[in-house]
Amino acid sequence: MIEELIDKTQIAINEYLKSIKREVNNKAYLNVVEEYFNKIYRYVEENIDDIDSNTLARIHGLENSLHNFIISFTPDMDAPNEVADGEEYLLKTIVYFTRKQLVKNESVDFSSDSLRKYDEEANKYVKDMCDRLGLLCISFNISDVFGIPKKHNVSLVKVDDNYYLVDCTYQQYFLQGQNFRKRYLKSASHIVTCEVGSRILYRNHGGALELLEKGFIRSDDEIFGDYFSTMFTQYAKPVLTKNECLEWILKNRRK
Numbered sequence: 001m002i003e004e005l006i007d008k009t010q011i012a013i014n015e016y017l018k019s020i021k022r023e024v025n026n027k028a029y030l031n032v033v034e035e036y037f038n039k040i041y042r043y044v045e046e047n048i049d050d051i052d053s054n055t056l057a058r059i060h061g062l063e064n065s066l067h068n069f070i071i072s073f074t075p076d077m078d079a080p081n082e083v084a085d086g087e088e089y090l091l092k093t094i095v096y097f098t099r100k101q102l103v104k105n106e107s108v109d110f111s112s113d114s115l116r117k118y119d120e121e122a123n124k125y126v127k128d129m130c131d132r133l134g135l136l137c138i139s140f141n142i143s144d145v146f147g148i149p150k151k152h153n154v155s156l157v158k159v160d161d162n163y164y165l166v167d168c169t170y171q172q173y174f175l176q177g178q179n180f181r182k183r184y185l186k187s188a189s190h191i192v193t194c195e196v197g198s199r200i201l202y203r204n205h206g207g208a209l210e211l212l213e214k215g216f217i218r219s220d221d222e223i224f225g226d227y228f229s230t231m232f233t234q235y236a237k238p239v240l241t242k243n244e245c246l247e248w249i250l251k252n253r254r255k
Helices: 002-022 027-050 053-064 086-106 119-133 142-146 196-214 222-234 242-252
Strands: 136-141 153-159 162-166 216-218
Touching (some): 002 027, 027 053, 086 162, 119 136, 119 153, 136 142, 136 242, 142 222, 153 242, 196 222, 216 222, 222 242
Antiparallel strands (some): 136 153, 153 162, 162 216
C-alpha cells in the first residue's frame, strides 16, 4: 500500500509542478498532493516499526521535491516614501536596504527563494543600517535566547520607546510543501515536529502575511507573541505572552 501511495504522490507532484509552469489554476493539484501526503503520514504513524529505510528515504525524497511550493504572497520591495509615522518609515528603510543587499550580494530572488540560510546575513545588514541610523539593534538566534532547537536569526530594533521584531527572511518557513497542517516529521530522536508556517497561518493568518510583506512588526502587536508561540509549541515549550517574550529577549540576549 505504501509503495503505491508514494508512486501516486510523485505523479501528483509532477502534475502540480507542470501546472505552475503553465500558469494555470493549480489548487486542485495541490489538494491532491496534500491528500496523498496525509495518507502517507497516517500510514507511517501507524506502521513506523515496519517501514524499512528505503521506503523512508523515498518519502523524504517526495518531501524534498516540494521545494518549489511557495506560499502566495508579495514582499514589499519598493523604496519607502516618507510618511507621517516616522518610526514606520525608519523600519521600512531598514527592511528595504536589507532586502536590496540580499538581492545584490547574495542573488536572492524574493519571488521564489525560500531564503533558508540567509537569516544570519540579513541580520548583519539590519545591524549595519541601524548603526548608521543610531538605533539600538539586538541581533539574536532564537535557539540561544529561548533554549529551543529552532535556529533562526532575527533582530529586535528599538525606535524611540518602541521595540520592533525585524525578520526579512521569514519566508523560509512558508514553503507550501512543508506546511500541510497534518504533516509531521520524525527527527533522529523520534520527536514529532511540524513546520512553523502552518502553525502561524492557522493561529494568526493576517499577522503572518503582514510580517512576510513588511518584514517587521511591533512588539505590542499580537503577532509578536504568536510568532514565538508557534515555535515553542513545536517543541512542547510553555507559551509566553508577547510581553514575556520581549522581557525574555532583553534579559537573555548575548551581551
